[in-house]
Amino acid sequence: MVRTDHLFSFEKLNEHDNGAFEQMFHCYYSALCFYADKIVKDNDLSRDIVQDVFLKFYEKKPVFDNIISLRTYLYRSVFNACINYIKKYNRSAPDDKFVRNVEVPESEDNYLYQLESRLLDEIFLGIKSLPDKCRQVFELSYIERCSIKEISRRLNISENTVKSQKARAKQLLKERLRDLYSLLSFIFF
């Protein structure tokens, strides 16, 4: 499930509230993993790296003035963790690095990796801003690949309603995503 809509209370996070911590995790996780993957080029490793960053965050409980410094901290922590990994990896298996093509990124690349991660967050926000029922149907249908019957059962609505919500979601996305919609059509539709 896409999780870009999780808002969290910044104040509560600074008060070390666990709920806020987990919501922050939902907010940034996908994009940070995507970013890490750009650098280390391995899905599972990226997950590990990002989770470890959150684990450290949980232990250290840093406090931030604003959301931008929080975000900068997270991206920088992930970047550093990736670099540490790459350095260690290249020391232990210097010949493999060309096979996997992992290298410390140029700062130019790093900037664009971050930009792309953030861009994806923004794009998925568009999907998240669909009306509730509509979005649930959309997610179950196009992301979880559930059948109409299954959606009808899970959301406790009639199959006809599922069909009409699906059509509505498509229509709304067409309006909201316009150019992108045609690009996405073969992922989702």
Added chain:
Amino acid sequence: MERNDVPDRLVRTIKDCLLGIANDSQFEELEQWLAADKANRRFYERMKMPSGISESMKKYLDFDSSEDIRQLRSKIRRKYRKSIFGRMIRYAGIAAVIILAVLGGRIIIDSSDKHVIPIIGKISETAVLTMPDGSMIALDKSTENSRVATRENVDIVHTENSLICTPQSDNVASASGEISFSSLNVPRGMTFNITLEDGTHVWLNADSRLRFPVAFGDSQRRVILEGEGYFEVAPDAKRPFIVETANQKVTVLGTQFNISAYPNETRQTTTLIEGSISLSVSGSAEQFVLKPGQQAVFSCKTGGVVVKEGYTEEVSSWREGIFLFDGDTLGEVFVKLSRWYDFDYYINDGLEGKIIRGNARIPDDVNSIFSIIEMVARVEITQKSGIIHIDTKE
């Protein structure tokens, strides 16, 4: 050039351009950005290609926070276990939970459809006082801080979550003739306390009833309990204080103790904190005299009583809104929880008897407790068609 943070504005501009919803000034901004660096242009060209953007979106969707939060939780749990293990092996499990609970933690169970557990509301019922004539008084906001009844020269005043019985003069006990009982009924989802005419203080746990005379007689002070209560009995050598439950009778002089005697539980426990009490089981002459720190466990199945050592005030931690499940079975924990939060549940085969240790502050929202239980018991708690299911963790 060091370019560390990407400004929000730029991200939005590029997004709007990609989505085809940008305005003129945004396009202008984009043009400037594209002209600034060849790499920028290459990037944008790639994002505009169907293969480019869809690859990225698929990748992004691979990273599912609602799945992976479980991994993070278990990493946190393991870490805390490890660091505390050396010092306090015995309490390691509990400690991890306490740390989470004490931090004021609300661990929100992820809300992907599969796991959605709607916040189960506390029940809005109020405590009810029933007078001997059968009249019932709801102890809600409307009666707060006012006198709700006067009987046998005793004023009964309702303050927030408590009733106070105050004699109008010193000679209430002289009320002669037969003793009539009033009843205080505490619903699920709250605790309530009452100060009786003699100054004895009783805390009643959720889903409990206390029958008591507004004025005790001359010879004894007798009350009847169903559910759980913590008693601080005012000393009065002339009139012993007697607590009766369905199967037991506890006689005291002046002391503090906790009785848990819920009809739907298989055992009833009486724990002495201070002073001395003697306990007998209905239909038996045998007396069990408890010393402070001892707990008498009455088994409803066998009818026998076992006296155990080493209990402290923790048994009445419910008074402070703390859930303690120290060595309780999962089944017992859920009986208690459903007393606080109104829900139906189903415990999967074989899990009922699983023993768990931990504690949690009773929050507004049962989900926090569920996720603590998920962690300590290594189970998965989900909701399917309105029923909470407790399953083995995959």
